[in-house]
Amino acid sequence: xxxxxxxxxxxxxxxxxxxxxxxxxxxxxxxxxxxxxxxxxxxxxxxxxxxxxxxxxxxxxxxxxxxxxxxxxxxxxxxxxxxxxxxxxxxxxxxxxxxxxxxxxxxxxxxxxxxxxxxxxxxxxxxxxxxxxxxxxxxxxxxxxxxxxxxxxxxxxxxxxxxxxxxxxxxxxxxxxxxxxxxxxxxxxxxxxxxxxxxxxxxxxxxxxxxxxxxxxxxxxxxxxxxxxxxxxxxxxxxxxxxxxxxxxxxxxxxxxxxxxxxxxxxxxxxxxxxxxxxxxxxxxxxxxxxxxxxxxxxxxxxxxxxxxxxxxxxxxxxxxxxxxxxxxxxxxxxxxxxxxxxxxxxxxxxxxxxxxxxxxxxxxxxxxxxxxxxxxxxxxxxxxxxxxxxxxxxxxxxxxxxxxxxxxxxxxxxxxxxxxxxxxxxxxxxxxxxxxxxxxxxxxxxxxxxxxxxxxxxxxxxxxxxxxxxxxxxxxxxxxxxxxxxxxxxxxxxxxxxx
Ligand SMILES: *Cc1c(COP(=O)(O)O)cnc(C)c1O
Numbered sequence: 115x116x117x118x119x120x121x122x123x124x125x126x127x128x129x130x131x132x133x134x135x136x137x138x139x140x141x142x143x144x145x146x147x148x149x150x151x152x153x154x155x156x157x158x159x160x161x162x163x164x165x166x167x168x169x170x171x172x173x174x175x176x177x178x179x180x181x182x183x184x185x186x187x188x189x190x191x192x193x194x195x196x197x198x199x200x201x202x203x204x205x206x207x208x209x210x211x212x213x214x215x216x217x218x219x220x221x222x223x224x225x226x227x228x229x230x231x232x233x234x235x236x237x238x239x240x241x242x243x244x245x246x247x248x249x250x251x252x253x254x255x256x257x258x259x260x261x262x263x264x265x266x267x268x269x270x271x272x273x274x275x276x277x278x279x280x281x282x283x284x285x286x287x288x289x290x291x292x293x294x295x296x297x298x299x300x301x302x303x304x305x306x307x308x309x310x311x312x313x314x315x316x317x318x319x320x321x322x323x324x325x326x327x328x329x330x331x332x333x334x335x336x337x338x339x340x341x342x343x344x345x346x347x348x349x350x351x352x353x354x355x356x357x358x359x360x361x362x363x364x365x366x367x368x369x370x371x372x373x374x375x376x377x378x379x380x381x382x383x384x385x386x387x388x389x390x391x392x393x394x395x396x397x398x399x400x401x402x403x404x405x406x407x408x409x410x411x412x413x414x415x416x417x418x419x420x421x422x423x424x425x426x427x428x429x430x431x432x433x434x435x436x437x438x439x440x441x442x443x444x445x446x447x448x449x450x451x452x453x454x455x456x457x458x459x460x461x462x463x464x465x466x467x468x469x470x471x472x473x474x475x476x477x478x479x480x481x482x483x484x485x486x487x488x489x490x491x492x493x494x495x496x497x498x499x500x501x502x503x504x505x506x507x508x509x510x511x512x513x514x515x516x517x518x519x520x521x522x523x524x525x526x527x528x529x530x531x532x533x534x535x536x537x538x539x540x541x542x543x544x545x546x547x548x549x550x551x552x553x554x555x556x557x558x559x560x561x562x563x564x565x566x567x568x569x570x571x572x573x574x575x576x577x578x579x580x581x582x583x584x585x586x587x588x589x590x591x592x593x594x595x596x597x598x599x600x601x602x603x604x605x606x607x608x609x610x611x612x613x614x
Contacts (some may be wrong), residue, residue: 121463268297341383
């Protein structure tokens, strides 16, 4: 069976069900599989499979303590008509690339793919492990995870869901999506701080053993819906595998011929899933990691130095406004494994780097790891160019991108200018353009309007692109969550929420 261990070492070796329930290891490390499994079928055997079939195969490979029936139940429950497209993740060609559209779920961002299935994985895992407690999902969000987690967990028996988002740093649409959330087990707070503050606060609640004891007396267990949870990450591997199969079907690549992957990156979860797909056997040549003005990752891939001591910018691609990219820790673990082939040595290396990060806000990886990182290329783009890119793509190819996807497209265009590389390229299209309507409208020359909802109508009128149906009544819905708190008040907010 595939066992899960902490990136920061220790003796703990647990099942995937246990790792999904716990979310974060008690030494603050992230759970990783001891080995990344290989695909159980050849790529030829997989061509033609539906998204759900691919998802099942991937989940079964990583979560092999779940039975086939359990995983089928999870997959069938997650990927149903909640998604507006039957193929779940349509692949669209525009310009010289393919976009894999990950935003046709309920909240119009890619987080829906994993967060539609996580509640089923979590409740199934609880049953498997014989845990008869209530699970409280704590979530820090830069805007998109929060809503997708609320949507996934609302009214799920045996769970409470608490979301913290940065006050005044998400789009109006994103904020309303969260603050109008219904469901008796949902709790939403704006914190006076940025996403990193929210994430730090959540991690510190997680690793506070006194707090855990206090909750345990009330028969409550904490878990996470952030991409630090392995149950969030693994479902995302499926769409990179699926994308390659589709390219083969369309004859855009020949069997064995590699593709490049471009991902607009924040917490490094989405691009890490692509790396897992490669480790499973999908031929991926280069991982292009696209950042906005908060270009800590782009600098990292250039220099091997991760340095979070820098100004934080609020940009027009807010879901990537992050300086501490949690899932990079998992990549570092796997790269160390490639070098040392030894769990203990690899986790020691990771623990040392993370200690540096906590103490000095920065670290530098070794020469060996810099070599291993070679398949990753970073790049960044500022807010003005992001808008220009939306405009030129729309004008030239009639394809409307959101700001995050535009960051990815622009970074890829820059890469192409400098590198002679004709491999087929798939860009992760992470949000609907309607999720960031003010920026998108501005990019395509729509005049300034009073509120985001007017932009929705106007973008629709000008482009004909369908508005996500979940946005239809957003404006009329009552605001149910109004709390704005200091970041130091997060533990109390959790206590209060769990009283009710
Ligand atoms: C979350 C998010 C990202 C960043 O994804 P990570 O997995 O955190 O790297 C990019 N774009 C959008 C629209 C998002 O919601």
